[in-house]
Amino acid sequence: MSVVIGEMLIKSSSLQSLYRQMLLIRRAEERLQKLFADGDVPGFLHLSIGQEAVAVGISSVLGVADTVSSNHRGHGHALAKGVALSGFFAEILGRADGVCRGRGGSMHVADLSIGMLGANGIVGAGMPITTGSALALKMKGAGNIAAVYFGDGALAEGVIHECFNLTSLWALPVLFVCENNGWSEFSPTERQLATNLEKLSASFSIAFSSVDGNDVVAVADQAGKFVNEMRDMPSPRVIECQTTRIRGHFEGDPQDYRDKEEMSMMSERDPIARARSQLLAEGLSDLWFEQLHAEVDSEIDVALNLAKRSPEPTIDSLVADVYTPRLGVS
Amino acid sequence: MSVVIGEMLIKSSSLQSLYRQMLLIRRAEERLQKLFADGDVPGFLHLSIGQEAVAVGISSVLGVADTVSSNHRGHGHALAKGVALSGFFAEILGRADGVCRGRGGSMHVADLSIGMLGANGIVGAGMPITTGSALALKMKGAGNIAAVYFGDGALAEGVIHECFNLTSLWALPVLFVCENNGWSEFSPTERQLATNLEKLSASFSIAFSSVDGNDVVAVADQAGKFVNEMRDMPSPRVIECQTTRIRGHFEGDPQDYRDKEEMSMMSERDPIARARSQLLAEGLSDLWFEQLHAEVDSEIDVALNLAKRSPEPTIDSLVADVYTPRLGVS
Amino acid sequence: MSEVRYLKAVNQALYDAMEADDTVFVIGEDVGAAGGPFKATRGLLERFGPGRVYDAPIAEAVIAGVAVGAAMTGMRPVAEIMFMDFITLAMDQIVNQAAKARSMFGGQASLPLVIRAPHGGGLSAGPQHSQCLEAWFAHVPGLKVVCPANAADAYGLIRSAIDDPDPVIVVENKTLYAAKSELPDDPQAVPIGKATISRPGRDVTVVTYGAMVREALTAADQLTIEGVEIEVLDLRSIQPWDEAMVVSSLARTHRLVVAHEAVEAFGVGAEVVARMADIGFDELDAPIIRVGAPFAPSPFAKALEAAYRPDASDIVRAVRRTLA
Amino acid sequence: MSEVRYLKAVNQALYDAMEADDTVFVIGEDVGAAGGPFKATRGLLERFGPGRVYDAPIAEAVIAGVAVGAAMTGMRPVAEIMFMDFITLAMDQIVNQAAKARSMFGGQASLPLVIRAPHGGGLSAGPQHSQCLEAWFAHVPGLKVVCPANAADAYGLIRSAIDDPDPVIVVENKTLYAAKSELPDDPQAVPIGKATISRPGRDVTVVTYGAMVREALTAADQLTIEGVEIEVLDLRSIQPWDEAMVVSSLARTHRLVVAHEAVEAFGVGAEVVARMADIGFDELDAPIIRVGAPFAPSPFAKALEAAYRPDASDIVRAVRRTLA
Ligand SMILES: Cc1ncc(C[n+]2csc(CCOP(=O)(O)OP(=O)(O)O)c2C)c(N)n1
Numbered sequence A, B: 001m002s003v004v005i006g007e008m009l010i011k012s013s014s015l016q017s018l019y020r021q022m023l024l025i026r027r028a029e030e031r032l033q034k035l036f037a038d039g040d041v042p043g044f045l046h047l048s049i050g051q052e053a054v055a056v057g058i059s060s061v062l063g064v065a066d067t068v069s070s071n072h073r074g075h076g077h078a079l080a081k082g083v084a085l086s087g088f089f090a091e092i093l094g095r096a097d098g099v100c101r102g103r104g105g106s107m108h109v110a111d112l113s114i115g116m117l118g119a120n121g122i123v124g125a126g127m128p129i130t131t132g133s134a135l136a137l138k139m140k141g142a143g144n145i146a147a148v149y150f151g152d153g154a155l156a157e158g159v160i161h162e163c164f165n166l167t168s169l170w171a172l173p174v175l176f177v178c179e180n181n182g183w184s185e186f187s188p189t190e191r192q193l194a195t196n197l198e199k200l201s202a203s204f205s206i207a208f209s210s211v212d213g214n215d216v217v218a219v220a221d222q223a224g225k226f227v228n229e230m231r232d233m234p235s236p237r238v239i240e241c242q243t244t245r246i247r248g249h250f251e252g253d254p255q256d257y258r259d260k261e262e263m264s265m266m267s268e269r270d271p272i273a274r275a276r277s278q279l280l281a282e283g284l285s286d287l288w289f290e291q292l293h294a295e296v297d298s299e300i301d302v303a304l305n306l307a308k309r310s311p312e313p314t315i316d317s318l319v320a321d322v323y324t325p326r327l328g329v330s
Numbered sequence C, D: 001m002s003e004v005r006y007l008k009a010v011n012q013a014l015y016d017a018m019e020a021d022d023t024v025f026v027i028g029e030d031v032g033a034a035g036g037p038f039k040a041t042r043g044l045l046e047r048f049g050p051g052r053v054y055d056a057p058i059a060e061a062v063i064a065g066v067a068v069g070a071a072m073t074g075m076r077p078v079a080e081i082m083f084m085d086f087i088t089l090a091m092d093q094i095v096n097q098a099a100k101a102r103s104m105f106g107g108q109a110s111l112p113l114v115i116r117a118p119h120g121g122g123l124s125a126g127p128q129h130s131q132c133l134e135a136w137f138a139h140v141p142g143l144k145v146v147c148p149a150n151a152a153d154a155y156g157l158i159r160s161a162i163d164d165p166d167p168v169i170v171v172e173n174k175t176l177y178a179a180k181s182e183l184p185d186d187p188q189a190v191p192i193g194k195a196t197i198s199r200p201g202r203d204v205t206v207v208t209y210g211a212m213v214r215e216a217l218t219a220a221d222q223l224t225i226e227g228v229e230i231e232v233l234d235l236r237s238i239q240p241w242d243e244a245m246v247v248s249s250l251a252r253t254h255r256l257v258v259a260h261e262a263v264e265a266f267g268v269g270a271e272v273v274a275r276m277a278d279i280g281f282d283e284l285d286a287p288i289i290r291v292g293a294p295f296a297p298s299p300f301a302k303a304l305e306a307a308y309r310p311d312a313s314d315i316v317r318a319v320r321r322t323l324a
C-alpha cells in the first residue's frame, strides 16, 4: 500500500480538485435530502452540508493505508476517503448493493479496504477504535496514521479523556479532528462544556491547532503539516475545525431552537461558496463551474441510478453472515 | 443536621485531636494487617497506612450533612467520617454486626446516616456518585458539600472527565480529593498518565491545590479554605494530596516492584511521626503520647472484641433484603 | 377516559410525579428546552424550571451516576438514556452501584431512582439504535425492569417506578410512542410485578410484553378464524415478573408461547420458559415455543428490518406449532 | 501429559499464540511487568517485549476500544479485563462496536479480538468483584463466549479464541486458576461450540460449565452411592453452545438439570432449558431444574458467600427432584 505524504498531495491536488470533492459531497447530500423528504431514505439522516471542507481537507493528506473513523454525520468523511458513490447511495437507501449491503445505513457507512473504519452511531465511539487502529499502524511501522472525526458535543464523553491519555502516553499517531459546529443536537454545545479542545489538548500535551473549518485550504494545510510530522515520528495531534451545520441535526428537525441571525449568516460561511470565490479570483470562468457542476451532477445521477436499481436486500444472508464463515470449521 | 463550617472546626480540633484520629486509623489498620496475616480477614485488604493525614484532614472540615464517597482504600475515609469502630471491624471480618451486615467487607464500608456513601470496588466510580450527591445537596440549598476520595491511578478513567465537566458546568459543590501515592496497583502511575491533576483541573477551570498529604494540618487548612468557599457559593474544587502508600497494594503483595530507596524513605514521610514531632515541639510530653496510645489501643481492643464476638451473618435475610420491604405491597 | 398517545402518557406521568413530590427531578440529553429527543419531557422545563429539569451533556456514565448519588442523598431522580443502546456507557453505575448499594450496604440504603430507556426497532435506526437489552438488567439482582405496552400502563408503571424505593429501569418501546390507547381521566399507578390478561383464551397461553402485545392481539384475531383462542398475557414487569399468573393461565391452556422483540437467544423469554419447564411442567401438553429476533444485529434496510423483527405471523406460526 | 494449574495453561496458550503469530498482542492493566493481577501474563513481557505486551492505564473503555480498532487494522489483540465486573465500563466497545462491525458493515470485516475476563466468587471479593456476567454476552449476536473448566480446555479454547476471526469473550473462573489438571505435552486447540461429556451416566443429564463442572462431578460421586448415575456435560462454549450434544444426552436420560455459578434468573441456564423445553420436549420425563446463585448480589462474608454460591449439594438436590 502506498503511503501518500500530505504535502505532496496538497501540491498536486489543487484547490480545483478540493472544490470538486466538496461539491460532490454537497450535491450528493442534497439529493439525499430530497430523497428523504420524499420518504425514500429510511431511518435518521444527518447531513454534513456546510461541513464539507473538513472531510475534504483532511482526506487530501491521507492515503489508503491511513485509516479514518467517523460519527453519525459521516457522509462527507466517507466520500472524501474514497467510498464509491453508488455503494454509498445504495447503502443509505438500504439496498443490497450498499457498501454494507444495506445493513448499516447512513450511520454506518464503511469500507475497510480503503481504511474507512466506519461512521458510528455512538457519540465518541470512534475515538477508542481509532486509538486501537493507530496502535496497530504504529506496530506495523510503515508511517501510516489514523484519523477520527467527531463533533464538539462528543467532547463531553469520558472516552475522549481515555483516548487523549493513551495516545499521548504511547505516542500513537491519531489525528483527532473535531468538527466544531456549535451544536449538540438541539442544544448549543457551550451549555454542555466547561472546557474546550485547546485546553484539553494542552492538558495532555497534545499539539493542537484551530482552523477555519470552512476554508478547505486552511484545513488541508494544517492537516498536512500535522500528518507529515506524525509520519516521521508517531504521536497524536488535535485539529479543531470551526464549521457550520447548515441543516438541522437530522432531516425533519424543525430547528425552532436556532435564531434567525445564525441562520442568515450561514451562506457567508459556506465553504463551497468561499472556495468558489477564491477560484473565481484566480481566474476561473463561470463556464468552468457550469461544466464542473454538470459533470458532478451526472456522476451523481449515474451512481444514484445504479443505487436505485439495486434490489432490496434479503434476509437470508443476515444470520449466516454475523460470524465469519470458516472453511473446514462446522 | 448541623453544618459544620471548616474553619471553626479546625480551630476547635487541635492538632492533638487530629493526631489522635490518625493514630486510631493507623492502629486499627495495623490490627487488620495482623488479622489478615493470621487468616482472619477474608477477601482483599487495601490498607491506607501512610495516608491517614488525608482522611483526617479532609473530614476535620466536614459535618455529618456533608457526604463523602471513597474507593478501595477507604478505611481511613470511613473512620474519619465517623463510622463506628466496632461496626467497621465487624464488617471487615465479615460479621453480622458489621456496618453492612458483612455483605460488603473492606471495599464497601458505608454509613449513609452520617453521609459516608461507601467505599467502592470500582476505580473512579465514586466520582459520578459524588457528583449526583452534590447536585442533591445543592438542590436542598443548605450549604453542604460532597467530597470524593480517589487515587492517582483513577485519573485514567474517563469518568473523571465527565465529572469535572459536569461539576464545573453546573457549579456543583464537589471536593475532589486525590490521594496521590504514585502507585496504581503494581505500576508507577507516571507510566499511566500523560497529564496531571493540576492541568486537568485547569482545563475545566476548577480551582486546584496541591498539598503535602502527609501533613495533616496542611490538608485541613487547604480543605477548610476550599470548603468554606464552596459553602458560600457552590462549585467544585480539587485538592491533590501527595502521600505515601507504606504497605503493598493489598496485603500479601510482595512489592518486588518497589526499590529499596523508596521503601527506606517512608518512615520520614510518615504523617503520624510528623505530627508527633510537631506536638513534641509544641511541648507535649512522651507521657502524653503513651497515655494517648494506650487509650486508642484500648478503644480498638474494645471495638475489636465486640466485632469478634459478633456472629457470622446468616444467608436468610440476604435475598429478602435486596429490595426495600414495603408495607402493604406484596 | 380518552385516547392518548403512549408518549403523552409518559409525559403526563413525569409531570404528575414532579407535581406530587418535589424531590423528583429529570436529567438527560436534550430533555429540557428541546423537550426530549422523543418529546417525552416536553413542557417539564417550562413548568418546573431548570432546577428540576437538567439538560445534560452527552455523558451517559455521569448521567447515571448523578441518579445514583442523588438517590443516596434523598432525591428521586429520573434519568433518560436517549436510546437503550447508549446504556452500554452507563453499566457500571447501574449494575455495580445502583443495583448493589442496598444489599452491599446491609440494607441501610434505598435508592429510589428511575432510568428510562427507549428500546426496539421499527424506525430503520440500525444496529446501534434498535436493541432490546432488558434481559441484561433482569439478570441483575437489585434492579427492577418494567416495559409498558399501552398508555395506561406507561402512565401507571412510570408512576410506580418513580414511587418505588429501589432502582427501576423503565423500558419504553419506540414504535409505541405514537400509538393511541385509552388513558383514564384519573389514571392510576400500576403495581410493578403484576401481569395482565390482554385477551382471554382457552387454547394456548402467549406471554409477551411491550410492542409484541399488539402483535399477539393481531395474531389472536387471525387464529380465531382458525378456531384457536389464545390467551394473551402482557407481563408489563420483567423483573420481578408475574410467574403466578403465567402458571395459572398455563393450567388452563396447557400450551405456551413466549414472544418478544429482543433477540430470542438468552432473552427474557428464556427465563419465562425455564420457570415453566420447572414449576409448570406438569401442565404442559406440548413443547414451549419462543418467538424473538434472530441471532443477528438489527439491520437497517426497511425490508431487512421488517423480516428481522418478530411479528404477528411469527406468533401465529408458533401457536400452530404448539397445537401440531 | 502433566498436571498443571489452569493458570499455567492460560499463560502457555497466550505464550504459544504470540510465538505462532506476531500480530497477536496483549493489553490490560498490569499485564506487563507485574505479569497480570492473577499472573496469567507472567513472562510475556520478558519474552515478547513492550511492543507486544501493553500495560494499560486504568481505562477499560479504551482498552476494549484498542482491541476493536487494532483488530480492524489487521492485528489479533487479546485484552484482559481484570475482573469481569469491570467489563461494565467497556460495554459500548464490545457490544455496539466489536459484536456488530461484521454484520453492520455487510460482512466486509472480521474482528479477530479476544477479551479475557475472570468471573466468579469464592475469594470473598464481594459484590463488585465476583459477578458472572456471561449471559449478557451470549445474548449479543456477533460475540462468542467460552468458559473452560480445566487446564486442557483453558489452553485449547484460548488458542481457538485467538485464532478465531470473530470477537470471543474468554471467561475464566477465578477459583479454578490454582486448580491442577492434565495438560498434554503437545496441547491442542479445542473447537469453540463443542461440549464434552465429563462423566457419562444414564439417569439424569447435568449440563454445566466453568467451576460448576467440578461440583457436578462431586455430586456425581455422591449420587452414585444412591444408585443414581448422572451424565455431566461440560458446555465449554456458551455462545455458540452444543445443543446437539445436550439433546442427544437427554434422549438417553430423559431428565435434565442445568447448573451454573451465575445468578439463576435470566442466566445462561435459562436458554439451555428453554431450548430443551422446545426441541427436547418429547424426551422429557420430569421438570427441568436449574441450579444457580440466588437473586442477590454476591456477599462478602465467608459464610454468606459459601451459602450463596451453588455447589455439589445443590446439584444433588436438583437431581433428586428430577427423579422424585
Ligand atoms: C452515546 C450517545 N449518546 C447520545 C447520542 C445521540 N446523539 C446523536 S448525535 C448527538 C449530538 C452530537 O453532537 P456533535 O458531536 O457536536 O456532532 P454534530 O451532530 O454537531 O455533528 C447526540 C446527542 C448518541 N448517538 N450516542
Ligand SMILES: Cc1ncc(C[n+]2csc(CCOP(=O)(O)OP(=O)(O)O)c2C)c(N)n1
Residues within 6 Å of the ligand: B072, B073, B121, B122, B123, B124, B150, B151, B152, B153, B154, B155, B179, B181, B183, B184, B185, B189, B245, B249, D029, D058, D060, D082, D086, D089
Ligand atoms: C474499574 C476498575 N479497574 C481496575 C480495578 C483494579 N484496581 C483496584 S485498585 C487499582 C489501582 C488504583 O490506583 P489508585 O487509584 O492510585 O489508588 P491506590 O491503590 O494507589 O490507593 C486497580 C487498577 C478496579 N478495582 N476497578
Ligand SMILES: [Mg+2]
Residues within 6 Å of the ligand: A151, A152, A153, A179, A180, A181, A182, A183, A184, A185, A189
Ligand atoms: Mg456539533
Ligand SMILES: [Mg+2]
Residues within 6 Å of the ligand: B151, B152, B153, B179, B180, B181, B182, B183, B184, B185, B189
Ligand atoms: Mg495510587
